[in-house]
Amino acid sequence: MKKRYLYVLLAPGLLFLTLFMIVPLILTVGSTFFKDGGFTAGIYAQFFKDAYFLDILGTTLLVSVMTTLLCIVIGFPVAYYLSKLPPRKKGIMLALAIFPLLTSSVVRSFSWMIILGKNGLVNNLLTALGIIDEPLSILYTPAAMIIGLVHLFLPLILITLVGVMESIDHDLVRAAQSLGASRLTAFRKIVVPLSIPGLIVGSILVFVGSLTAYTTPALLGGKKRVVATFLYQNAITLNDWQAASAIATIMMIITFVVIGLMNKAAAKFKPKG
Amino acid sequence: MSLLQLENVSVAYDQQYILKDFNLSVEKGHLISLLGPSGCGKTTTLRLIAGFLDATDGRFAFGGKDYTRVPINKRNFGFVFQSYALFPHMSVYDNVAFGLRLRKVKEDEIKKRVMRMLEIVSLGGFESRFPQALSGGQKQRVAIARALVIEPDLLLFDEPLSNLDANLRVNMRVEIRRIQQELGITAIYVSHDQEECFSISDRVAVMNKGIIEQLDQPSVIFQYPKTEFVARFIGFNNFIAFEEREDEGSFYSLRSGDYHFHAAKAPGMPATMKGAIRPDDLIAGTLAEIQPGDNVLTGKVKVSTYLGRSYQYVVVTPLGEFTVNKEMQQPYANGQEIRLLFPSEKLVLVE
Ligand SMILES: Nc1ncnc2c1ncn2[C@@H]1O[C@H](COP(=O)(O)OP(=O)(O)O)[C@@H](O)[C@H]1O
Ligand SMILES: [Mg+2]
Numbered sequence: 269m270k271k272r273y274l275y276v277l278l279a280p281g282l283l284f285l286t287l288f289m290i291v292p293l294i295l296t297v298g299s300t301f302f303k304d305g306g307f308t309a310g311i312y313a314q315f316f317k318d319a320y321f322l323d324i325l326g327t328t329l330l331v332s333v334m335t336t337l338l339c340i341v342i343g344f345p346v347a348y349y350l351s352k353l354p355p356r357k358k359g360i361m362l363a364l365a366i367f368p369l370l371t372s373s374v375v376r377s378f379s380w381m382i383i384l385g386k387n388g389l390v391n392n393l394l395t396a397l398g399i400i401d402e403p404l405s406i407l408y409t410p411a412a413m414i415i416g417l418v419h420l421f422l423p424l425i426l427i428t429l430v431g432v433m434e435s436i437d438h439d440l441v442r443a444a445q446s447l448g449a450s451r452l453t454a455f456r457k458i459v460v461p462l463s464i465p466g467l468i469v470g471s472i473l474v475f476v477g478s479l480t481a482y483t484t485p486a487l488l489g490g491k492k493r494v495v496a497t498f499l500y501q502n503a504i505t506l507n508d509w510q511a512a513s514a515i516a517t518i519m520m521i522i523t524f525v526v527i528g529l530m531n532k533a534a535a536k537f538k539p540k541g
Numbered sequence: 542m543s544l545l546q547l548e549n550v551s552v553a554y555d556q557q558y559i560l561k562d563f564n565l566s567v568e569k570g571h572l573i574s575l576l577g578p579s580g581c582g583k584t585t586t587l588r589l590i591a592g593f594l595d596a597t598d599g600r601f602a603f604g605g606k607d608y609t610r611v612p613i614n615k616r617n618f619g620f621v622f623q624s625y626a627l628f629p630h631m632s633v634y635d636n637v638a639f640g641l642r643l644r645k646v647k648e649d650e651i652k653k654r655v656m657r658m659l660e661i662v663s664l665g666g667f668e669s670r671f672p673q674a675l676s677g678g679q680k681q682r683v684a685i686a687r688a689l690v691i692e693p694d695l696l697l698f699d700e701p702l703s704n705l706d707a708n709l710r711v712n713m714r715v716e717i718r719r720i721q722q723e724l725g726i727t728a729i730y731v732s733h734d735q736e737e738c739f740s741i742s743d744r745v746a747v748m749n750k751g752i753i754e755q756l757d758q759p760s761v762i763f764q765y766p767k768t769e770f771v772a773r774f775i776g777f778n779n780f781i782a783f784e785e786r787e788d789e790g791s792f793y794s795l796r797s798g799d800y801h802f803h804a805a806k807a808p809g810m811p812a813t814m815k816g817a818i819r820p821d822d823l824i825a826g827t828l829a830e831i832q833p834g835d836n837v838l839t840g841k842v843k844v845s846t847y848l849g850r851s852y853q854y855v856v857v858t859p860l861g862e863f864t865v866n867k868e869m870q871q872p873y874a875n876g877q878e879i880r881l882l883f884p885s886e887k888l889v890l891v892e
Contacts, residue, residue: 439626442593445613446620447640447691457639461630 300514311514321498325518328494331410331485332478335417339425339474340467342418347429348459351436362430366423373420377487380416381407384488408490416484421477425470432466433459468534475530476523495519544569544727545590545695550599552585559585560751563599567744572721572728574738577748578774583731584623586748587697590729591620604694616695619688623700625680627672633659633683634668640691658690661720678709682716689720696721696728702737714741735775739763747771757809765807768892769815777817777889779863786814792885797860801835803885813890820853822887823865825873831880836888838863838881842873856881 301307315321350361368376383389384407391403406412436459444454485494493501495515503512543566552560559582567573575583588594590601592613601609608616628636634655641651659665662682672680681701688696698717702710718741721728732738738745739759746756747770755767766772769780785796795802795816804816824831831837840858847853851868856879863881873879 437624437626439622439624440628442591442613443620443622443626443628443687444639446591446616446618447687448614448617448643449639450612450614453643458628 296513297517297520300510300517303510311510312518315514315518324493324495324498327410327492328479328496329522331413331417331494332475334410334414335421335478336471336475338414338418339422340471343422343425343429343470344460344463344467347426347463348433348455350426350430351433358430362427365426368419369423373483374487376420377416377484380412380419380488384412384415407488408492410489410492412488413485413492413494416488417478417481420481420484421474424473424477425467428470428473429463429466432463436462465534468530472527472530475526479523479526480519543567544604545729546600546602547586547590548600548602550589550596550601552582552589552594553597558751560589560596563751563753565746565753565756567727567729569727570725571743572718572730572741573744573746574730574732574742575746575748576732576735576738576774579733581748582751583733583748584699585751587620587699587729587731590695591618591697592616617691617693618695618697619691619693621681621684621688621696621698621701623703625672625684627680627683627687629672631671632668633664633670633672633675636672636683637668637687637690639687644691654690655686658686661689662686662716677705678713681705681713685717685720689724689726693726696726698728698730700732701730702732703734710737717741747774749774761809765810765889766817766891767809767811769817772817772889772891777819777891779818779820779823779865780891781816781860783814783816786812788812793890800838800860802883802888803836804888804890805886807889810890811892813892815891816883816888817891818883818888820864820866822884823863824882824884825854825856825865825867825879826882827873827879831882833880836883836885838883839878840881842875842877842879845872845875847872854879 300311301309303310346365350358350365353361381388385391386403386405386407388407390406391400394400395403406415440458440462441454444458445451449457480496481494482496482500485492486497486500489497495518499512499515499519502508502515545565545567547563547565550560550563551558552563563582563586565586575586577583585594589596592608592611596609599609600607603616628639631639637655637658638651641654646654655668656665659668662685664679664682664686667675667679667683672683675683681704684701701717702713705713714737717730720726721741730738730742739762742759744756745759745762746753747762747766748754749770755762755771762771763775766775766777772780781797781802783795783797783802787794789803792806793804793812795804795814802816828839833839838858838860840856840863842854843857843862844855845852848866851866852872853864853866854873856863856865858881865881
């Protein structure tokens with residue numbers, strides 16, 4: 269049985285993950301169920317009765333869903349354009365597209381603060397053009413968070429979509445056209461359905477990323493909290509590690525549920541047979 | 542009046558011409574093949590006709606109308622791709638129905654036509670399968686059905702059989718010919734396999750480096766290739782360079798060195814100084830069997846190989862090496878002196 273030896277290759281990685289991920293996870297989740305020496309799920313009941321927390325959870329979900337949808341709408345056509353470029357140009361364009369991921373999120377968020385602030389680029393421009401009289405409050409709203417997060421996560425959906433779209437044989441599009449489909453129809457009936465797997469993966473990355481993002485919402489959201497900043501506040505400011513652990517557990521569960529739902533949706537689009 | 546006409550069409554990739562001043566016309570109801578080695582521009586020609594790529598120059602007319610700028614989806618041509626290009630996310634039924642749905646045909650009418658077409662390509666009962674669950678031959682037939690069901694004005698095949706094994710290839714080409722003739726569809730068929738082209742075509746165009754070297758009926762090309770390239774491509778691998786040619790009415794009398802030859806004239810045969818003959822048409826014999834004279838060379842066997850039904854010899858003669866096939870029980874020995882007879886009706890002149 270030569271194959272047994274192959275498992276040895278997994279050992280270092282497995283050991284690392286067990287020590288630094290699985291054990292801490294179990295401890296984190298486990299710690300939320302003990303209070304005054306007894307076993308209880310009371311902390312979760314408290315959270316879900318607390319209007320303040322529910323509001324934060326609502327904002328977080330809204331921001332994450334909107335970010336994901338915007339990334340899809342903006343990313344899909346761009347990814348198709350990128351996938352059709354000649355190899356050299358595509359490499360350069362993809363590198364440019366990925367650039368936001370490579371800059372520090374603090375720097376990136378500060379630039380958005382300058383652009384979106386009361387005296388920022390956007391407001392000055394709109395006032396100068398006479399479109400508005402009073403500066404809009406964009407900064408420190410969920411909208412600002414969404415803008416920052418879309419900027420941050422668009423590359424993720426681009427990379428996954430370009431990968432999938434590149435592998436679509438262009439003869440399929442030509443075949444559809446020769447059968448009478450206009451460019452748009454061929455795109456709708458061939459490219460879109462065949463890109464769904466990439467879209468799902470990209471969406472999961474963006475959604476989970478937005479759900480757990482800390483710096484961008486913290487800097488652009490002002491007083492408006494999301495779950496990640498709330499968690500930080502509980503742990504560091506209030507020193508309530510049990511509450512923080514419970515919030516972390518809730519975030520994990522949401523993540524798993526979303527991934528599960530999206531995979532289910534993906535299975536629907538997979539070619540059968 | 543021909544149905545389809547390419548007039549002085551040129552195509553270039555990155556400033557490099559693949560087709561230059563290319564001309565082709567096809568009669569209605571005919572199946573015409575483009576035959577040529579890989580890279581000679583067959584696919585390019587077909588894709589140009591389908592509208593997948595644009596000509597840099599020239600005109601494409603179809604049914605008397607200028608089609609040069611007509612978009613792909615308005616041409617109503619069926620295209621059968623080398624890799625089939627079946628839609629992987631659709632069942633066989635939906636693949637075949639695709640073109641009809643776009644034409645807003647009613648669902649019950651679609652059903653009738655799809656089912657009938659699947660019957661024609663012997664795929665009844667496969668309608669709910671997905672392409673991944675089909676063999677190469679079945680995919681190929683779905684591809685044909687999908688292209689045929691829209692009742693195209695022209696059917697284009699790009700090496701549709703090249704991914705199939707030998708037996709299936711022979712069966713499928715008969716099928717393609719049968720369907721094409723039954724439905725009376727005009728078709729252009731691309732292949733690099735001469736047997737395939739010759740067996741199913743009304744006309745064959747032999748292509749080389751972006752030009753058509755010869756366009757004729759298969760039987761004419763088979764016997765009388767016009768150029769050395771065509772001759773080589775269809776298996777004439779013996780050539781003689783002549784120094785003198787006399788027109789003797791029904792034949793040419795030719796000379797190379799001290800050797801004299803006759804070649805029977807045929808309509809369309811070019812009057813040149815280069816002779817060609819197939820290994821199968823050369824006659825080999827011992828010194829006793831063939832007497833010296835016109836159309837005869839004496840030489841030594843250099844290489845002999847066994848082909849199954851016959852032996853093939855490479856014979857060194859004063860006019861160079863010749864390849865000859867002969868059916869026999871006891872092969873000639875290497876180094877043995879033999880004579881080669883060039884039958885005058887089999888010796889052809891090429892450019
Ligand atoms: N997209 C392309 N870009 C550059 N050159 C190409 C492209 N497609 C084909 N060619 C070149 O055009 C020539 C003809 O190709 P093709 O028509 O596919 O030949 P065939 O089908 O006869 O094998 C080849 O030399 C090939 O390298
Ligand atoms: Mg080809």
